[in-house]
Amino acid sequence: METAICGRLALSPNHVFNPxxxxxxxxxxxxxxxxxxxxxxxxxxPGKGGGVLERPVIEKTTPGRESxxxxxxxxxxxxxxxxxxxxxxxxxxxxxxxxLMKVIPGMTLDNAVNIMQEAHYNGLSVVxxxxxxxxxxxxxxxxxxxxxxxxxxxxxxx
Numbered sequence: 001m002e003t004a005i006c007g008r009l010a011l012s013p014n015h016v017f018n019p020x021x022x023x024x025x026x027x028x029x030x031x032x033x034x035x036x037x038x039x040x041x042x043x044x045x046p047g048k049g050g051g052v053l054e055r056p057v058i059e060k061t062t063p064g065r066e067s068x069x070x071x072x073x074x075x076x077x078x079x080x081x082x083x084x085x086x087x088x089x090x091x092x093x094x095x096x097x098x099x100l101m102k103v104i105p106g107m108t109l110d111n112a113v114n115i116m117q118e119a120h121y122n123g124l125s126v127v128x129x130x131x132x133x134x135x136x137x138x139x140x141x142x143x144x145x146x147x148x149x150x151x152x153x154x155x156x157x158x
């Protein structure tokens with residue numbers, strides 16, 4: 001009966017790996033076909049007896065991974081957008097507050113009342129400033145609940 005180590009070296013089960021003193025020998029180098037992981041295992045022997053196996057070196061690679069710089073650059077390129085609530089003559093104030101609290105994550109009762117009041121008296125109010133994708137989603141949810149809303153880039157102006 002033979003035992004294979006990483007599919008490369010065939011030894012009998014009773015075979016003792018015993019390198020000469022100071023000699024470093026490799027049992028397996030390169031990719032191990034049985035594991036699909038590149039690794040190297042080596043043994044050193046101080047004298048008589050079996051060698052001591054060193055910890056295998058496993059090479060980890062992540063192909064296609066962006067660097068931190070690239071990730072920061074792409075985040076910087078995502079411009080902020082304002083979600084704007086417009087006043088209407090159809091919805092009751094209490095309903096507007098309920099919808100704001102339901103649709104906008106983290107919206108408190110006090111903030112929802114202030115946004116509703118500002119839209120009522122000034123014609124419009126900024127609900128939240130966020131990424132374009134989130135702004136579009138919030139706007140569609142507000143509209144889906146019967147409120148008038150729009151988005152605009154937050155850069156420039158007040």
